[in-house]
Amino acid sequence: MKRGRRSAASGGSNPYTDNDVADFYSGLDYAGTYHLAVRDLPDIIARQVTGRFALDFACGAGRSTRFLTSLGFQAVGVDMSRRMLAHARRKDPTGRYALIPNGDLSSLADRAFDLVHSAFPLGNATSRERIRSILAQFKRVLAPGGRVIVIEATDALYRHEWLSFSTAAYSENARATSGDLVRIAFRERMDQPVVDVLWTDADYRQCFKAAGLTLLETHLPLVDEGNPQPWISEREVAPWVIYVLASTDEIAST
Numbered sequence: 001m002k003r004g005r006r007s008a009a010s011g012g013s014n015p016y017t018d019n020d021v022a023d024f025y026s027g028l029d030y031a032g033t034y035h036l037a038v039r040d041l042p043d044i045i046a047r048q049v050t051g052r053f054a055l056d057f058a059c060g061a062g063r064s065t066r067f068l069t070s071l072g073f074q075a076v077g078v079d080m081s082r083r084m085l086a087h088a089r090r091k092d093p094t095g096r097y098a099l100i101p102n103g104d105l106s107s108l109a110d111r112a113f114d115l116v117h118s119a120f121p122l123g124n125a126t127s128r129e130r131i132r133s134i135l136a137q138f139k140r141v142l143a144p145g146g147r148v149i150v151i152e153a154t155d156a157l158y159r160h161e162w163l164s165f166s167t168a169a170y171s172e173n174a175r176a177t178s179g180d181l182v183r184i185a186f187r188e189r190m191d192q193p194v195v196d197v198l199w200t201d202a203d204y205r206q207c208f209k210a211a212g213l214t215l216l217e218t219h220l221p222l223v224d225e226g227n228p229q230p231w232i233s234e235r236e237v238a239p240w241v242i243y244v245l246a247s248t249d250e251i252a253s254t
């Protein structure tokens with residue numbers, strides 16, 4: 001049967017509100033392919049971020065919030081999934097976590113955070129307008145001199161094989177364009193793929209600009225020589241992209 005492309009507008013949703021997905025996700029650390037999402041963050045943050053107050057937008061089960069805390073931040077994790085937050089609180093009883101409505105940061109004060117960190121939620125956003133709206137709120141809660149760090153899947157993630165993920169069963173991903181639904185399976189759950197929305201580097205850059213954020217650095221981490229794990233594509237193709245951003249108003253005034 002020929003499969004047509006499926007766009008996010010026709011049915012994308014946040015898979016992490018599903019209890020089963022949330023329970024699985026809570027067991028993940030930064031091993032395997034995820035290692036590349038955080039390996040360079042301590043250096044990037046040391047160069048780019050001053051101040052200690054961090055917002056971890058879409059903290060999920062708190063993996064990224066605990067990472068920020070380990071780097072010395074007073075971090076607040078926010079997420080729209082109750083189940084994910086329950087896991088975060090269980091794993092980190094002294095941590096600060098809060099439920100927010102879908103993409104809505106209106107409960108947070110203006111200019112409160114030196115760092116806004118966002119790892120992996122924008123690949124669930126169903127339109128560029130939603131991405132822009134979330135990014136504009138990052139700008140509002142950013143303290144003077146603050147930085148936004150956005151970590152997302154590259155579009156290549158959905159078209160290659162990886163140590164931790166497989167896309168081999170989803171050949172239709174190859175034809176996906178911006179805003180289409182794409183599927184990817186964790187190797188531990190090959191029969192239950194996660195459905196994401198494909199956004200490209202060009203889409204993210206357009207949204208940053210429209211939200212009043214200026215891109216300072218872009219990183220496409222690859223595995224180092226000498227790292228002996230059985231990597232598949234990770235030495236040649238970056239699965240993740242890391243963007244470092246500042247308020248365009250601030251950049252313009254310096």
Ligand SMILES: C[S@@+](CC[C@H](N)C(=O)[O-])C[C@H]1O[C@@H](n2cnc3c(N)ncnc32)[C@H](O)[C@@H]1O
Pocket residue numbers: 014016017057058059060061062063064078079080081084100101102103104118119120121122124125
């Ligand atoms: C893949 S998990 C990543 C969690 C965490 N940042 C990490 O790296 O482990 C994505 C999380 O983003 C949350 N999320 C996605 N879209 C969101 C939105 N619009 N508002 C709030 N949370 C969102 C989901 O509920 C989920 O917990």
